[in-house]
Amino acid sequence: MNKIVDFKCTYDNLIGIRKLVTESTNLTFPDAYKNWDSMAELALAIKEHNHANYCELPFCHTLEGEALGGIIYYGDENGGPRGKEYICSTAEELLSLPAIDYSQGRMAEVLQACSLLRNKGENVVLYISGPFTILNVLMDPRYIFKIFKKNPAAMQDIFDKLASEIIRFVEEAQKVDVNLISYGDAMGGVNILGPKFAKQVVEMFTYPFLKRVEEIIRRETILLLCPKTTFALLGTERAQWRDIDLGVPTTYSEACVQVIGQAKFVGQMCFKNNSFELKKGIIKAVDLL
Template sequence: MSKIIDFQCTYDNSVGMSKEIVEKTNLKFPQAYKNWDSMAQLAIAIKEHDDVNFCELPFCHTLEGEALGGSINYGDENIGPRAKDYICTTAEEMLGLPEIDYSKGRIAEVLKACRYLEEEGENVVLYISGPFTIMNVLMDPRHIFKLFRKNPETMKAILDKFRKEILRFVEEAQKAGVNMISYGDSTGGLNILGPKLSEAVAEMFTYPLFKSIEEKLCDETIVLLCPKTTFALLGTDKAQWEDINLGTPMKYSEACIKVIGQAKFVGQMCIKNKGYQLKNGIIKTIKLA
C-alpha cells in the first residue's frame, strides 16, 4: 500500500463576507443565510467579487448537521453559521437521529437557490461535508475519537448512516441542477486522525461512498474532491491520477467545468483557490479503483 500524504489547507477556515459584498447586496445578516433568494443574491455577488465562473453554496459547513437536528449559531456578516451546542453525547443518540428532510429548513432553501441559479445559466458549486465535519456539529470530537478507539463497529454503523445521507444529498443536488459538487472533510484529515485511522476511514467509508456516488452521477455533474480526500484515496490505492490535456493553460476552476462529461472526479487543488493556474494545460482527474 502507498502512504497517505497530507494537504495543507488554508481555505477551510475562511469565514464571513467581505465588506464590499455586504455593502453591495444591502442584505441583513444572519437572515441572509436562511432564505433561498438572499442566498442566491449573495452567491452571485461573491462570484462577481471574486471574478470566477461559478456560484457557490452554502456559506458554511454546518448545513447537514443542522438538518440532522444540530444547534446552530447563525452568526453575522463577519462570522458565518457555526455549531452552537452539541446535541449528542452517545453513539445511540447519533444513530437515532432522523433522516434529513430535504423539503424543509435551510437545506431546502439552499437547494432552491441552486435551482434558481442553474435556471439563470450559472454553474453551481454545492459544498457537501464529510462525516467528521458533520459530526463536529453534533458531538464533542473527544467522544467521536473515543468511539473510534473503543468501539469501531459502532463507529462503522455511524459512518454508514452518514454515507447514506451524503449520497441522498448528492441525488437531491443533481435534481436541483447542481453541476459541480465539492466534497471536503478537513476535520477528518490526516493531520487530525493520524495515519492508521485515516487508512481505516478511506477503506471503510470514503472509497465505498465515492463508488456509490460514481454510479449516481449524471454526465452533466462533476465532483470536486478536497485534496485531503484525494490523497487519502491515492494513498490507500483506491484511486489513481488520469491526465486530461486541455490544450491551453487555464484556471483550475475553468478546467473543472471544461472536463464535465469527460471525468467524474477531480481533486488536485482546492476549488477555493480561485486563482490557481494549470500552467501546463493539464488537469489531473481521479479514476477510482
C-alpha cells in the first residue's frame, strides 16, 4: 500500500475575509455574515479583489457546526465567524444533536446567497467541511480523539451521522444550482491524525462518503477536493488520477470550471490558490476506485 502524503497548505483559513475588502463596502459586521444579501455583496467584493473567476461562500468553517447547535462568535470586519465554546463532551451528546434544518438560520441564508449569485451568472464555490472540522466546533478535540481510539464503533456512528448531514448539504446546494462544491477537512489531515488514524478515516468516512456523493452529484456540478483529502485517497489506493487535456495553459480555478461534466472530482491543488497555473494545460481528475 502507498503512503499517505501530506499536503502542506497555507490557504486553509483564507476563505476570503480581508480588511481591504471589507473597507471597500458599506456593510456592517457581523450582520454581513448572517444575511443572504450582504453575504452575496461581500462574496462579489472578494471575487473582484482576488481577480477570481468565482464567488465563494461561506466565510468560515463553522456553518455546519453551528447548524447542529454549536455556539459561534460571529466575528467582525477583520475575520469571519469561529467557534466560541464546546457543547458536547461525549459520543452520546453528539449523536443526540438534532438534524440540520436547511430552511432556517445562517444555513438558509448561505443557500439563498448562492442562489442569487448563480442567477446573476456567477460561478459559485460552496465550502463544505469534513467531520473533524465540524466536530471542532462542537467538542474539544481531546474528547474526539479519545472516542476514536477507545470506542471506534461510536466513532463510526458519529461519522455516519455527519456523512448523512453533509450529503443533505450537497443536495441542498444542487437545488440552488451551485456548480462548484469544495470539500476539505484540514483538522483531519495526516499531519494531525497520523498515518494509522488517517487511513482509518478514509475507510470509515471519506471513501464511503464520496462514493455516495458520486451517485448524487449532477453533471452541472463538480466537487473540489482539498489535496489533503486527495492524497489520503491515493495513499490508501481508493482513487487514481486521470489526465484531462484542455489544450492550452490555464489557471487551476479556470480549469476546474472548464471540466465540469467531464469529472466529478478534482483535487491536485488548493482551489484558493488563484495563481496556480497548469502550464501544460492538463488538469487531473480524481476517479474513485
